[in-house]
Amino acid sequence: MSSSAIAPARADASASERDIHVQFRDVNHVYPARAGHEAVHALGPIDLALQRGEFLSIIGPSGCGKTTLLEVLAGLVTPTSGAVEIDGRAVQGAVPDGVGVVFQEDASFPWLTVADNIAFSLKRAGMEKAEIATRVDYAIGLMGLTRFRKAYPSQLSGGMRQRVCIARTLVTRPKLILLDEPFGALDQQTRLIMGEELLKLWRETGATVMLITHSLDEAALLADHVAVMSARPGHFIEVIATGWPRDRDSRLASTPEFGALTSRLWALLRDESIKAMGPT
Amino acid sequence: MTRARILQWAIVLGAFGLLEALCRFRIITPFTMIPPSEMVVSLIRIARTQSWFAEDTLYSLRNLMVAVVIAVFGGYLAGLVVHALPRLRACLDPLFSSYYSVPTFILYPLFIVLFGIGPMSLIVMGSVFGVVAMISATLTALDRIPRVLVKVARIEKLGPLRTIALIKLPAAAPHLFTGLKLAVAYCIIGVIAGEFILATAGIGRRLSLSYNNFDNATMYGVLLLILAFAASVNGALNVWERRIHRRWFR
Numbered sequence: 001m002s003s004s005a006i007a008p009a010r011a012d013a014s015a016s017e018r019d020i021h022v023q024f025r026d027v028n029h030v031y032p033a034r035a036g037h038e039a040v041h042a043l044g045p046i047d048l049a050l051q052r053g054e055f056l057s058i059i060g061p062s063g064c065g066k067t068t069l070l071e072v073l074a075g076l077v078t079p080t081s082g083a084v085e086i087d088g089r090a091v092q093g094a095v096p097d098g099v100g101v102v103f104q105e106d107a108s109f110p111w112l113t114v115a116d117n118i119a120f121s122l123k124r125a126g127m128e129k130a131e132i133a134t135r136v137d138y139a140i141g142l143m144g145l146t147r148f149r150k151a152y153p154s155q156l157s158g159g160m161r162q163r164v165c166i167a168r169t170l171v172t173r174p175k176l177i178l179l180d181e182p183f184g185a186l187d188q189q190t191r192l193i194m195g196e197e198l199l200k201l202w203r204e205t206g207a208t209v210m211l212i213t214h215s216l217d218e219a220a221l222l223a224d225h226v227a228v229m230s231a232r233p234g235h236f237i238e239v240i241a242t243g244w245p246r247d248r249d250s251r252l253a254s255t256p257e258f259g260a261l262t263s264r265l266w267a268l269l270r271d272e273s274i275k276a277m278g279p280t
Numbered sequence: 281m282t283r284a285r286i287l288q289w290a291i292v293l294g295a296f297g298l299l300e301a302l303c304r305f306r307i308i309t310p311f312t313m314i315p316p317s318e319m320v321v322s323l324i325r326i327a328r329t330q331s332w333f334a335e336d337t338l339y340s341l342r343n344l345m346v347a348v349v350i351a352v353f354g355g356y357l358a359g360l361v362v363h364a365l366p367r368l369r370a371c372l373d374p375l376f377s378s379y380y381s382v383p384t385f386i387l388y389p390l391f392i393v394l395f396g397i398g399p400m401s402l403i404v405m406g407s408v409f410g411v412v413a414m415i416s417a418t419l420t421a422l423d424r425i426p427r428v429l430v431k432v433a434r435i436e437k438l439g440p441l442r443t444i445a446l447i448k449l450p451a452a453a454p455h456l457f458t459g460l461k462l463a464v465a466y467c468i469i470g471v472i473a474g475e476f477i478l479a480t481a482g483i484g485r486r487l488s489l490s491y492n493n494f495d496n497a498t499m500y501g502v503l504l505l506i507l508a509f510a511a512s513v514n515g516a517l518n519v520w521e522r523r524i525h526r527r528w529f530r
């Protein structure tokens with residue numbers, strides 16, 4: 001990675017402006033005041049353009065509005081102001097097509113087995129049984145859940161449940177994959193492996209990926225761009241291009257470029273994290 | 281059998297034995313209570329010889345079943361509606377929380393005026409008594425559904441009905457069971473007590489008739505039947521509930 005690769009984002013934007021998948025324009029979100037709570041300006045202003053097939057990771061201090069950002073994009077939250085577009089079409093609080101979301105919390109269905117959990121969306125889409133079986137088997141293998149396909153979520157660890165949710169989202173082959181700290185409940189080794197699997201999938205499907213993470217290493221290793229968010233109301237202080245090749249893997253982590261990138265991310269994030277923890 | 285189970289049986293059988301002894305030795309006179317063993321004999325005899333037995337039992341069972349269906353499904357649906365309308369819920373909350381502090385049976389004469397002395401009044405009595413338990417349980421159950429599951433439903437683009445059928449109903453199931461059990465128990469009480477107070481048929485009316493005629497054998501036979509029925513329904517629901525809980529919260 002040359003020093004120019006860590007230059008502020010979008011220096012090269014004009015070159016590939018043609019294929020914008022996701023666009024945020026001056027987006028703000030304020031959670032309205034409720035009994036006993038003041039209104040919270042959670043997010044904004046956010047301006048962002050995601051290329052089709054790009055892998056973006058987002059880091060930022062706790063409570064800075066990362067989940068809000070994701071839910072605005074997924075159509076779960078209508079932003080107070082500004083516009084979000086997917087493929088040029090406005091997302092106004094309606095869930096767009098082709099979007100897969102892995103939530104921060106455990107969203108597995110406790111009344112279904114692992115296999116049925118993963119097949120949930122496929123069955124609803126009316127897919128053929130054989131095709132469902134193939135995809136579910138593949139996902140179960142990928143997530144290392146083969147021995148647990150007939151188990152219920154209550155019999156799994158938190159990390160395994162999270163993998164069920166990841167599998168349930170990925171089997172539908174979304175064009176836009178939104179992941180909210182999906183590896184939060186995993187140990188460092190599993191995290192690395194899951195990260196590599198995600199990269200492989202991203203390469204194979206050409207999907208656009210937005211990954212929220214609190215691991216600087218993970219953000220730096222997986223993404224084309226790393227967006228660093230400020231303390232609340234969260235906006236991007238900087239979007240850094242990593243410059244990694246498409247067929248990257250975790251061996252990158254031992255290169256000096258990687259070290260330089262993570263130190264830079266940490267420098268940016270440190271002050272914001274202190275701000276976020278201080279009295280507001 | 282676990283030790284707890286053995287102990288439970290020992291206590292139940294011990295209580296029966298004690299009661300049997302007290303009755304046999306006339307410490308409790310036959311005018312007050314007949315020995316449990318004779319209750320069983322009496323019940324079998326009634327079932328074999330009395331033509332009213334099948335009729336009255338079926339009458340009560342049918343009314344009870346209708347009352348349970350109304351209380352459980354009606355309560356669930358009402359719960360869904362009230363949960364979706366927070367303002368309405370705020371209005372109704374005081375009613376729900378004080379409902380069982382009011383002796384609902386004072387309404388029974390009103391039901392008779394409205395619906396006549398027949399199945400209708402009994403069904404209404406049973407379901408009115410049971411339905412609020414189901415509504416309250418549904419509200420609690422819906423409150424406890426993790427919000428993230430509802431978000432998944434939205435991402436999956438499930439409409440409101442599918443969200444209920446595929447997410448909200450199964451997600452709420454373990455908590456709904458509490459309501460189901462209470463509603464069934466209250467319906468049994470409502471129907472039997474209604475019959476006891478005033479009715480043209482039914483096992484509760486038999487109880488009341490034999491009581492007024494000092495026919496202790498019949499009265500205790502019928503009493504035993506009602507107790508056994510209520511206990512086994514409750515037991516069956518418990519087994520079912522435990523099975524679901526084991527799957528969910530192991």
Ligand SMILES: Nc1ncnc2c1ncn2[C@@H]1O[C@H](COP(=O)(O)OP(=O)(O)OP(=O)(O)O)[C@@H](O)[C@H]1O
Pocket residue numbers: 031032040041042060061062063064065066067068069104232
């Ligand atoms: N439904 C809501 N109503 C009111 N305030 C909310 C709501 N959801 C989030 N907030 C507030 O908005 C801010 C941003 O929340 P958000 O969940 O987006 O942060 P986050 O960056 O995802 O945090 P974390 O890293 O801890 O997951 C927080 O201060 C939070 O308290």
Ligand SMILES: [Mg+2]
Pocket residue numbers: 066067068104180
């Ligand atoms: Mg979050």
